[in-house]
Amino acid sequence: xxxxxxxxxxxxxxxxxxxxxxxxxxxxxxxxxxxxxxxxxxxxxxxxxxxxxxxxxxxxxxxxxxxxxxxxxxxxxxxxxxxxxxxxxxxxxxxxxxxxxxxxxxxxxxxxxxxxxxxxxxxxxxxxxxxxxxxxxxxxxxxxxxxxxxxxxxxxxxxxxxxxxxxxxxxxxxxxxxxxxxxxxxxxxxxxxxxxxxxxxxxxxxxxx
Amino acid sequence: xxxxxxxxxxxxxxxxxxxxxxxxxxxxxxxxxxxxxxxxxxxxxxxxxxxxxxxxxxxxxxxxxxxxxxxxxxxxxxxxxxxxxxxxxxxxxxxxxxxxxxxxxxxxxxxxxxxxxxxxxxxxxxxxxxxxxxxxxxxxxxxxxxxxxxxxxxxxxxxxxxxxxxxxxxxxxxxxxxxxxxxxxxxxxxxxxxxxxxxxxxxxxxxxx
Amino acid sequence: xxxxxxxxxxxxxxxxxxxxxxxxxxxxxxxxxxxxxxxxxxxxxxxxxxxxxxxxxxxxxxxxxxxxxxxxxxxxxxxxxxxxxxxxxxxxxxxxxxxxxxxxxxxxxxxxxxxxxxxxxxxxxxxxxxxxxxxxxxxxxxxxxxxxxxxxxxxxxxxxxxxxxxxxxxxxxxxxxxxxxxxxxxxxxxxxxxxxxxxxxxxxxxxxxxxxxxxxxxxxxxxxxxxxxxxxxx
Amino acid sequence: xxxxxxxxxxxxxxxxxxxxxxxxxxxxxxxxxxxxxxxxxxxxxxxxxxxxxxxxxxxxxxxxxxxxxxxxxxxxxxxxxxxxxxxxxxxxxxxxxxxxxxxxxxxxxxxxxxxxxxxxxxxxxxxxxxxxxxxxxxxxxxxxxxxxxxxxxxxxxxxxxxxxxxxxxxxxxxxxxxxxxxxxxxxxxxxxxxxxxxxxxxxxxxxxxxxxxxxxxxxxxxxxxxxxxxxxxx
Numbered sequence: 001x002x003x004x005x006x007x008x009x010x011x012x013x014x015x016x017x018x019x020x021x022x023x024x025x026x027x028x029x030x031x032x033x034x035x036x037x038x039x040x041x042x043x044x045x046x047x048x049x050x051x052x053x054x055x056x057x058x059x060x061x062x063x064x065x066x067x068x069x070x071x072x073x074x075x076x077x078x079x080x081x082x083x084x085x086x087x088x089x090x091x092x093x094x095x096x097x098x099x100x101x102x103x104x105x106x107x108x109x110x111x112x113x114x115x116x117x118x119x120x121x122x123x124x125x126x127x128x129x130x131x132x133x134x135x136x137x138x139x140x141x142x143x144x145x146x147x148x149x150x151x152x153x154x155x156x157x158x159x160x161x162x163x164x165x166x167x168x169x170x171x172x173x174x175x176x177x178x179x180x181x182x183x184x185x186x187x188x189x190x191x192x193x194x195x196x197x198x199x200x201x202x203x204x205x206x207x208x209x
Numbered sequence: 210x211x212x213x214x215x216x217x218x219x220x221x222x223x224x225x226x227x228x229x230x231x232x233x234x235x236x237x238x239x240x241x242x243x244x245x246x247x248x249x250x251x252x253x254x255x256x257x258x259x260x261x262x263x264x265x266x267x268x269x270x271x272x273x274x275x276x277x278x279x280x281x282x283x284x285x286x287x288x289x290x291x292x293x294x295x296x297x298x299x300x301x302x303x304x305x306x307x308x309x310x311x312x313x314x315x316x317x318x319x320x321x322x323x324x325x326x327x328x329x330x331x332x333x334x335x336x337x338x339x340x341x342x343x344x345x346x347x348x349x350x351x352x353x354x355x356x357x358x359x360x361x362x363x364x365x366x367x368x369x370x371x372x373x374x375x376x377x378x379x380x381x382x383x384x385x386x387x388x389x390x391x392x393x394x395x396x397x398x399x400x401x402x403x404x405x406x407x408x409x410x411x412x413x414x415x416x417x418x
Numbered sequence: 419x420x421x422x423x424x425x426x427x428x429x430x431x432x433x434x435x436x437x438x439x440x441x442x443x444x445x446x447x448x449x450x451x452x453x454x455x456x457x458x459x460x461x462x463x464x465x466x467x468x469x470x471x472x473x474x475x476x477x478x479x480x481x482x483x484x485x486x487x488x489x490x491x492x493x494x495x496x497x498x499x500x501x502x503x504x505x506x507x508x509x510x511x512x513x514x515x516x517x518x519x520x521x522x523x524x525x526x527x528x529x530x531x532x533x534x535x536x537x538x539x540x541x542x543x544x545x546x547x548x549x550x551x552x553x554x555x556x557x558x559x560x561x562x563x564x565x566x567x568x569x570x571x572x573x574x575x576x577x578x579x580x581x582x583x584x585x586x587x588x589x590x591x592x593x594x595x596x597x598x599x600x601x602x603x604x605x606x607x608x609x610x611x612x613x614x615x616x617x618x619x620x621x622x623x624x625x626x627x628x629x630x631x632x633x634x635x636x637x638x639x640x641x642x643x644x645x646x647x648x649x650x651x652x
Numbered sequence: 653x654x655x656x657x658x659x660x661x662x663x664x665x666x667x668x669x670x671x672x673x674x675x676x677x678x679x680x681x682x683x684x685x686x687x688x689x690x691x692x693x694x695x696x697x698x699x700x701x702x703x704x705x706x707x708x709x710x711x712x713x714x715x716x717x718x719x720x721x722x723x724x725x726x727x728x729x730x731x732x733x734x735x736x737x738x739x740x741x742x743x744x745x746x747x748x749x750x751x752x753x754x755x756x757x758x759x760x761x762x763x764x765x766x767x768x769x770x771x772x773x774x775x776x777x778x779x780x781x782x783x784x785x786x787x788x789x790x791x792x793x794x795x796x797x798x799x800x801x802x803x804x805x806x807x808x809x810x811x812x813x814x815x816x817x818x819x820x821x822x823x824x825x826x827x828x829x830x831x832x833x834x835x836x837x838x839x840x841x842x843x844x845x846x847x848x849x850x851x852x853x854x855x856x857x858x859x860x861x862x863x864x865x866x867x868x869x870x871x872x873x874x875x876x877x878x879x880x881x882x883x884x885x886x
Binding site: 047124129134 | 472517520528539540643644646
Binding site: 258279292298299336 | 680681682683684706729730731732733739742743751752753754755756757758759761762773774775776777778779780781811821822823824825826827828829830831858875876877878879880881882883884885
């Protein structure tokens with residue numbers, strides 16, 4: 001059994017360290033918040049201007065003025081703060097956010113990432129992704145190992161327009177965990193019941209096992 | 210009778226317009242606040258972080274946390290705001306402050322100003338003066354026409370280290386009011402009982418009468 | 419006369435906005451958007467607008483209302499995905515779209531408000547966003563030079579404000595509003611509540627009034643929620 | 653462990669500051685200065701410090717205390733006039749002094765906190781401040797390129813703070829403190845009151861805790877007034 005989305009999120013949650021500030025992208029990364037170990041203190045940054053983001057509100061307690069970067073209604077934890085978008089991206093550029101977790105369409109063996117644009121398709125925009133990947137000290141990508149057509153998303157080089165270059169340090173897919181360094185994907189861990197052969201077959205970029 | 214300090218301040222107060230933001234330097238410029246016509250709304254900016262600065266506090270009501278750029282205890286008017294030094298100089302650079310009034314040691318006929326340093330003497334620093342003169346839309350200098358030795362302070366070019374270049378639009382001295390444009394001091398008004406001859410004799414820079 | 423910033427209505431406040439102008443419009447998604455000003459622009463019928471705004475609203479709310487009326491020539495945004503009419507106009511070439519990173523957008527507004535002609539950001543280095551831009555290295559890291567925005571008007575939504583234009587924002591409805599308020603050549607602010615002078619604590623003001631040229635109390639705020647997400651009570 | 657930012661005393665908070673380091677020190681004049689940290693530095697006896705601070709205190713208060721003990725190698729300030737010992741050391745060449753415009757000082761701190769490698773400012777163009785600096789013209793106006801500051805520690809004074817490092821400043825004691833808090837590689841904050849988590853309104857926080865590494869409640873604040881000016885009751 002390869003990891004499902006929750007499996008990926010749970011595995012990434014193990015990478016989160018106590019006493020850190022973390023920015024979670026939309027999709028699987030958002031799920032990571034649910035699996036951060038009890039007793040660990042982690043503050044979530046939302047790039048629209050929150051530190052200390054809490055869970056979704058109880059029904060009836062939604063506040064139109066309080067949303068996250070995915071435009072979802074959220075809550076604030078004790079000790080949270082609100083700030084404007086310039087300060088938010090200022091703290092991102094100044095590398096005050098310890099860890100960024102985001103999704104991707106493609107990642108290359110030298111750490112490039114493509115996650116915002118498919119030529120010929122409707123382009124929605126990069127939002128804050130380019131700022132995050134250009135500045136973050138530590139970035140983990142959460143994604144499926146292959147696209148729906150079965151093509152590897154771990155590539156020698158990205159074929160889609162880039163979001164950022166030389167920035168991704170770690171990828172967690174349904175098949176396993178991979179560190180990116182020295183121009184290669186280094187296998188760190190296989191997902192349960194995933195074989196090395198499968199990973200080799202499905203990884204187009206340089207793989208070190 | 211040439212103008213005394215209060216006379217200079219009163220004359221400059223006539224230049225202040227209703228509904229404007231004004232930054233007053235230390236010395237004579239500070240006095241200007243006392244002579245702004247009744248009924249006129251003017252907000253004073255203090256570059257340490259105040260808009261809407263009020264008069265000195267009543268005795269016993271001084272607040273160590275509330276001072277102006279001259280480090281004097283002050284008060285806040287209704288409608289005032291407090292901000293940090295970066296925003297304060299940001300609004301100065303962005304030319305949101307309508308008028309800056311400050312003192313000078315020398316002003317040249319092309320609008321240069323020197324007011325921070327005398328070589329060989331203890332140098333205290335430029336404080337915010339260089340930022341103010343480099344950015345302000347409209348700057349009026351308040352000063353004595355001559356130094357204590359009787360030398361003109363309205364010069365062809367400044368002899369002291371500069372604070373800023375091509376920035377001063379108007380000078381009000383004990384002898385009169387002078388606009389600076391086209392590389393000359395243009396006499397606008399003589400102080401009471403001051404003769405043109407005296408001004409001509411005491412103005413070393415190019416004078417247009 | 420005095421500062422004379424208070425306006426009675428959106429229509430008074432929006433005077434002088436004409437076709438072809440560049441407008442900054444505050445808000446993130448549908449949160450903290452100047453609803454009254456946008457409705458007023460629809461009424462005014464001004465066209466060929468260039469809008470600097472992080473998002474483009476949804477079909478029937480926010481900037482989507484201007485798009486429906488084909489009043490927008492160009493959008494400068496970071497994310498525009500929630501709007502079918504937008505997509506149609508963009509794909510058909512009726513609407514020009516410049517997509518820029520969200521932090522770059524925020525910082526280019528801020529630069530205008532802080533009197534900085536340009537700022538350097540690493541966002542977009544090595545991507546198509548860098549095309550035509552100066553790339554410069556500082557301490558071993560590459561940055562793009564990005565210019566301060568230049569907008570004729572900024573349309574801003576605040577929670578509370580006073581007659582001097584001092585503003586307080588509420589929660590994440592702050593987002594781009596303070597920077598845009600600082601950046602507009604003329605800044606128009608609508609507030610949910612116009613409070614008496616002296617009612618705002620000077621230490622709590624997010625945007626000092628010096629940046630604000632006109633202010634009015636808005637009406638009928640809908641404050642629509644784009645993604646209503648809740649958890650169950652246990 | 654968690655974030656573990658709270659320290660019991662100035663002495664715990666200042667751990668790791670050693671001779672030869674560069675420190676940012678908040679405050680304007682004697683207003684909003686980190687009194688407890690400065691006293692602690694005197695006790696620690698660290699020497700050869702480079703201090704980035706708008707002013708240099710007076711003879712017996714503020715940074716003047718460090719100058720008395722000859723602990724400062726270099727001051728980077730905009731105005732330093734209120735201190736006889738300072739003047740003596742400067743004229744004798746014992747103390748190196750770099751005078752820079754006040755706005756440049758503020759903006760170079762801000763640049764560090766905002767991850768901007770450099771900023772452009774017109775302050776000092778055509779003066780000796782411009783010597784050795786890049787001058788660049790944008791839209792017909794000349795600017796100097798100024799680098800972000802790089803400080804080992806920032807010593808900051810706030811009014812209230814919480815265990816997460818969120819800060820609220822009081823009145824003009826704010827001044828340089830928020831920017832320095834954002835700019836230090838390690839930021840140490842002393843507060844008049846350490847309040848429980850949740851006691852600060854998230855909308856009123858001036859400095860989000862992410863910038864703050866250590867925080868403690870200071871003691872015995874003197875808050876000396878440099879120029880006591882009053883008006884008479886009529």
